[in-house]
Amino acid sequence: MQFSLRHLTQYTYSDSVSDSMNDVHLCPVSDDLQICHEFDLRLDPACRVIMRRLDFYINQVHHFEILEPHDRLSVEAISRVETFEDTRDFRVHSSPAALPELKLSERFYDFLSPSERVQLLPRVIHEIRELFPGGLVEVQATVLRIMNFIYSEFIYDTFATAVETPFEQVFHERKGVCQDFAHAMLAFCRALGIPARYVSGYFYLEKGNVGTAEDNTQSHAWVECFLPAIGWVGYDPTHNRQVDSSYVKIAIGRDYTDVRPLAGTFRGRATAQLEVSVKIDPIVPALPPSLG
């Protein structure tokens, strides 16, 4: 599928600020399952130089500075992305026997370890034991079971948490948004020794389907788990479904902290008010011109 995406972040400051230094994770990745054909970052106030680089997890990062005094900042990321069907064979069994040695690899270590927002709390360990009393038998089935568990145990509630709500509280109250669902699933997977990473992105849901209130108008988050026989596979615990071509991936990381869409500092004594709006539109391929 092809999508045109518009992600607008607007800050309004209570007083004038300056020397605003920002890191942006808003440019979708290009990999085996999607290509980012176009990306544009529009800033207001305008900025002279935008620096681009790849971070530790090979995500695209843009840096910009707004030095002059300003009382609002708008960051508009516009992209056109094409996604493809995942044609890998998902019937293959993944034996857990291959998991222990993954921890020895620099490619998996970070996704097997607890991180700032994914803590292997005693309660996580306890629930994992209850869910899988016989231990781990097949990796894909286990991951699906975890996703299903989180989907049915956690309540989707946009008022229950904020970006900075601690993981422990989310886990205890069992309410939250996609970010919280994803963190909970990461904790379960990592506790079992299955490499799992956080994905930020967008999800397109056609009208008429059952979803959450934020579909198509907000950014989304899900996880990717590593199945030894297949590779990295995306799972969306908020919707209880495997990720397909209606998902657009921006960045991966250990947890939300690694892929914050916009992070930075400014000089000044102002408080900031944040407004985000996202628009996801499928691009319908143009019909060949009619001969009539």
Add this chain to the structure above:
Amino acid sequence: MFFDAYQPESFFDEMFYQDGSVRPHYNGILERMRELNTETFDQKCQAVDLSFLRQGITFTVYGDADGTEKVFPFDLMPRIIPSTEWTFVERGLTQRIEALNLFLKDIYGEQRIIKEGVIPAEYILSGKHFCREMMGLKVPRDIYIHVCGTDLIRDESGNYLVLEDNARCPSGVSYLLENRQAMKRAFPNFFPGAGVRAVENYPGALLKSLQYVAPMEKENPVCVLLTPGHFNSAYFEHCFLARQMGIEIVEGNDLVVRDFKVYMRTTSGLQQVDVIYRRIDDDFLDPSVFRADSNLGVPGLVNAIRAGNVNIANSMGTGIADDKLIYAFVPKMIQFYLGQDPILGQVETLFASEANQYQHIISNMDKLVIKATNEAGGYGILIGPKASKSEIEKFRALVKADPRNFIAQPPIMLSRHPTWCGEQFEGRHIDLRPYILSGEKTTIVPGGLTRVALNKGSLVVNSSQGGGSKDTWVLHSEG
């Protein structure tokens, strides 16, 4: 008269052989000391202490309720190293710093040392000071550690061993320089004929190293020293070095970033800065990347470094090289990167994170030295044989809670040196911290800072824990 009652006991004594005869390189000073008596010696000691205090050569002890600034106690009896012995140490340190710089280039690049199975990935990625921001970042001339303070000790047979590498912001070099000045003032007649190698060129050599790593090999680069400010325990040293090098000393607020370039605010406007000798830790360098709650650093600095418009010494992320767990792998690094056998030995290290060593550590805490892997300055250390039961229990709990953060080593009886203890000379344990500069070539100021544990029997030489220092003489000859 000074040494009539002196006992080397069963330790390696720097000045005396086991049978009580004096080592040849101490003959000279012994000769000169015959001209003194205990009274004049004691007067000189007091005069030196007073002059340190008046000059403000002090340090701060964190967590100490009653005082902020203290004089670093100075012992007038110098430590002497003969020429060939020093040449050996110098070769060993040069080899080691080369390997450490190659290691940093590797782990923030190709990671061959992990991929080829020499160091397990988890030891590096779990390191508190492994800096993911450094990945793929190229630093000028491939030098990461520009200034290294490597702590050396000598075992029971006098072998030099590396105890730890301080590859972040090693401090103490100002004491080395001031100690020499104090010695010259106290014993003006000693030096001309003593055959002691000079140390005074350190600030010049440091400045050269900084200039050498300027971005894009710029000529006459502007260098500054970035300090966290006067609350820092080493603030005296920051001022001292900046003055000696003739460069500006700045705090975070004095620097601004514009278009990925760093500028210093001056009375005549902004001036671009090329190299920052930073004496502030990674975490505080740039609040827009690391700790947003700190304003010690410079917002935007990290991106200016990435853009290649400014360089900092030492580089970010060098702390992984002096992680006490990674320390255990330095001999392997030397083999891996240089294809050489390590010249200097080091202390055998056990990992609490390894199941088979964990049990041994937990049940032998009273016989081992336990160290937190990411602490410096003598904090986070348990010396088992000297610790109380409750201290041991406290550490046992800490190790159990976070095994990755602890290593264990057999206690080494550091060498001893005659040290003035008010009325007579007694043996006190010492170490040696040479300062290694990596620039166009590796430069090590002859000797280093000899630290001495002033409390009888103590093995801890850190200034924060009852340590003092001595002047260190490297001789032009064998003595």
